[in-house]
Amino acid sequence: MTLKTLSAKAAAALDKELMSTGAFSIDQLMELAGLSVSQAVFRVHPPSQGKRILVACGPGNNGGDGLVAARHLFHYGYMPSVYYPKQSSNELYQRLSKQLRDLEIPFVDDFLEAEKSSDHIVDAIFGFSFSGEVREPFPAVIKALEDTRRPVTSVDAPSSWSIESGPPASGPGSRFMPAFLISLTAPKPLVKHFQGRHFVGGRFVSPAIAKKYDLDIPEYQGLDQVAEVPCGSQKL
Amino acid sequence: MTLKTLSAKAAAALDKELMSTGAFSIDQLMELAGLSVSQAVFRVHPPSQGKRILVACGPGNNGGDGLVAARHLFHYGYMPSVYYPKQSSNELYQRLSKQLRDLEIPFVDDFLEAEKSSDHIVDAIFGFSFSGEVREPFPAVIKALEDTRRPVTSVDAPSSWSIESGPPASGPGSRFMPAFLISLTAPKPLVKHFQGRHFVGGRFVSPAIAKKYDLDIPEYQGLDQVAEVPCGSQKL
Numbered sequence: 001m002t003l004k005t006l007s008a009k010a011a012a013a014l015d016k017e018l019m020s021t022g023a024f025s026i027d028q029l030m031e032l033a034g035l036s037v038s039q040a041v042f043r044v045h046p047p048s049q050g051k052r053i054l055v056a057c058g059p060g061n062n063g064g065d066g067l068v069a070a071r072h073l074f075h076y077g078y079m080p081s082v083y084y085p086k087q088s089s090n091e092l093y094q095r096l097s098k099q100l101r102d103l104e105i106p107f108v109d110d111f112l113e114a115e116k117s118s119d120h121i122v123d124a125i126f127g128f129s130f131s132g133e134v135r136e137p138f139p140a141v142i143k144a145l146e147d148t149r150r151p152v153t154s155v156d157a158p159s160s161w162s163i164e165s166g167p168p169a170s171g172p173g174s175r176f177m178p179a180f181l182i183s184l185t186a187p188k189p190l191v192k193h194f195q196g197r198h199f200v201g202g203r204f205v206s207p208a209i210a211k212k213y214d215l216d217i218p219e220y221q222g223l224d225q226v227a228e229v230p231c232g233s234q235k236l
Numbered sequence: 237m238t239l240k241t242l243s244a245k246a247a248a249a250l251d252k253e254l255m256s257t258g259a260f261s262i263d264q265l266m267e268l269a270g271l272s273v274s275q276a277v278f279r280v281h282p283p284s285q286g287k288r289i290l291v292a293c294g295p296g297n298n299g300g301d302g303l304v305a306a307r308h309l310f311h312y313g314y315m316p317s318v319y320y321p322k323q324s325s326n327e328l329y330q331r332l333s334k335q336l337r338d339l340e341i342p343f344v345d346d347f348l349e350a351e352k353s354s355d356h357i358v359d360a361i362f363g364f365s366f367s368g369e370v371r372e373p374f375p376a377v378i379k380a381l382e383d384t385r386r387p388v389t390s391v392d393a394p395s396s397w398s399i400e401s402g403p404p405a406s407g408p409g410s411r412f413m414p415a416f417l418i419s420l421t422a423p424k425p426l427v428k429h430f431q432g433r434h435f436v437g438g439r440f441v442s443p444a445i446a447k448k449y450d451l452d453i454p455e456y457q458g459l460d461q462v463a464e465v466p467c468g469s470q471k472l
Contacts, residue, residue, distance in 0.1 A: 023334035027263035035271075039459055075439045076459065098259035102442050203311045206338050223275055223312065223459075 003200065003216045003229050006186040008163040011128040014185060014213050022209070026092060029204075030061065033184050034068020036201025036225045037155055040182040041069065041122060042076055043226065044197060045151060050119025051079045054150075056111060056141060058125035058159065059086035065155050065184070066124025067096035074103050081106045081114060085137050111141045121145065121152045123178060125159035128188055134160050134172050142172035152178035157190055166193030182226060186215045191231055198231035239436065239452045239465050242422040244399040247364040250421060250449050258445070262328060265440075266297065269420050270304020272437025272461045273391050276418040277305065277358060278312055279462065280433060281387060286355025287315045290386075292347060292377060294361035294395070295322035301391050301420070302360025303332035310339050317342045317350060321373050347377045357381065357388045359414060361395035364424055370396050370408050378408035388414035393426055402429030418462060422451045427467055434467035 006014065018024045041053065055070045057063035063084065070080040082100060084107055087093065100107075108114040115121065123145055125138060134142055142160045145152055157163055158181065160173025166189075168174050181194050185202040200218045203225050210217050218227035242250065254260045277289065291306045293299030299320065306316040318336060320343055323329065336343075344350040351357065359381055361374060370378055378396045381388055393399055394417065396409025402425075404410050417430050421438040436454045439461050446453050454463035 022338065023331035025261075025263045025328075025331065027261045028267050031264050031267050042459055071440070075456070095259035095261065102258065102444060204307070208338060220311070223278055 003187050003218065004214055005189045005191060006213060006215060007189060008128045010213055011185065011188065014209065017209070024204070030064050030068055030092070030096075032204055032225065033065045033201065035072055036184065036203075037065055037069035037122065037124070037153070037182055038072035038076065039224065039226045040180065040199040040201065041073060041120065041153055043199070043228075044153065044180050045120045047077045051077065052117060052119045053078050053080045053122060054108070054114050054118035054120070055080055055082050055122040056125050057082060057084040058138070059088055060127065060129060062124050062127030062155055064093050064096060065127070066122055067093065067100060069122060069124065070105060071096075071099055071103065074105055081108050081118070083108050083111045083114060083141070085109070112144055115144055115148055115150065118150055121148060121150050123152050123154040123159050127156040127184075128163050130157060130159070130163060132162060139172045142176060145178070146173070146176045151180065153180040153182060154178040155182055156184045157188060158194070161190050161193070164189045166190045181231070186213070187229070194231050196231070198229055199226045200229050201226045239423050239454065240450060241425045241427060242449060242451060243425060244364050246449055247421065247424065250445065253445070260440070266300050266304055266328070266332075268440055268461065269301045269437065271308055272420065272439075273301055273305035273358065273360070273389070273418055274308035274312065275460065275462045276416065276435040276437065277309060277356065277389055279435070279464075280389065280416050281356045283313045287313065288353060288355045289314050289316045289358060290344075290350050290354035290356070291316055291318045291358040292361050293318060293320040294374070295324055296363065296365060298360050298363030298391055300329050300332060301363070302358055303329065303336060305358060305360065306341060307332075307335055307339065310341055317344050317354070319344050319347045319350060319377070321345070348380055351380055351384055351386065354386055357384060357386050359388050359390040359395050363392040364399050366393060366395070366399060368398060375408045378412060381414070382409070382412045387416065389416040389418060390414040391418055392420045393424060394430070397426050397429070399424045399426055402426045417467075422449070423465070430467050432467070434465055435462045436465050437462045
């Protein structure tokens with residue numbers, strides 16, 4: 001069975017609804033999203049396989065999820081570092097960054113250099129609100145993600161991919177295929193083009209919201225905040 | 237080894253520090269606290285042993301932790317119900333309550349009646365800021381918690397117990413001994429009087445904070461947000 005997908009437009013509407021009538025705060029949702037991401041990383045790359053996780057964070061909510069994930073990864077015993085070149089003045093992201101600095105998690109300036117000494121990369125650069133244009137300094141980062149030999153876990157979308165139609169025809173990201181993808185709340189249409197292990201996170205979606213947005217709630221096990229799901233025609 | 241304890245005064249100072257220089261929001265901390273509580277309940281009482289969890293929530297932050305826990309328990313497959321007689325006008329608690337109503341989790345008016353048809357009770361009535369006076373309508377609830385045959389998990393403190401000195405000498409709570417206790421951030425001095433299984437939650441405490449407040453960070457396993465720890469002279 002393949003999970004239903006959620007368009008970029010529907011994902012934005014769902015987020016808005018969760019934070020208005022749904023009464024969730026963005027702090028809550030981002031905490032749960034980042035926790036999901038950290039659990040997916042732990043599942044595919046336990047600390048025994050290498051603790052140096054490089055988390056690449058973009059300027060928006062996807063980057064915020066990455067900041068939260070980095071914190072949880074630290075508490076699981078990893079040694080995360082964070083590449084966050086376009087730090088938002090948004091108060092929430094400032095606070096999430098401060099929480100990382102208080103753990104002495106390094107913020108690195110040079111992604112290409114940091115990539116060399118990492119064991120795993122989290123791509124939290126662009127999410128479902130990606131506009132189709134990869135702005136500086138991210139083209140070189142996307143290219144490095146294409147070329148790296150390290151496993152990459154993308155958050156919600158392989159960065160640079162169109163949410164609806166997948167990898168760009170040319171330019172940065174056209175050859176980018178992360179080993180792992182964690183879709184937040186629900187897979188986006190791009191998953192049809194993804195080949196790798198696929199997880200869904202967001203164990204807070206109510207049956208009513210799932211019905212309204214025509215989503216499948218995946219079968220989470222035990223206390224897991226993520227569930228592995230098939231991708232395209234793949235079976236688990 | 238017995239974990240160090242944190243006085244009520246120190247716990248209040250730590251909370252304040254987390255939310256000021258620590259840059260955590262109360263939404264974040266309550267989400268993580270309630271998640272810890274839900275994980276402890278799952279550990280001691282998996283859904284296969286009975287899904288009807290009655291969560292008794294007090295008027296303050298302890299009650300807020302209970303509201304968050306009830307939501308997570310629902311998503312784990314339990315059928316929680318919530319007793320919340322003194323609903324705060326505080327915006328955060330209002331939102332946490334709305335999240336539960338959207339899951340169609342029942343709010344019950346009669347604790348004594350609801351207790352009869354529950355499998356497990358979460359006591360989220362009073363936490364570390366408890367003043368020593370059990371106000372209405374809680375004396376009868378505390379008495380029911382003393383007398384119930386259902387297992388009870390208390391959040392941070394068995395409600396009515398003095399944070400420093402444990403059970404009151406007489407009156408409601410003097411005979412109250414829950415089967416399970418989850419201490420949030422760190423055990424309070426009352427744990428010396430607790431006989432049962434003891435968990436600690438709060439996997440967000442930085443090494444710097446632990447050092448400053450002279451706390452032990454328990455040995456969390458894997459992705460767990462709770463760790464079982466010995467209590468008093470007890471060994472695991």
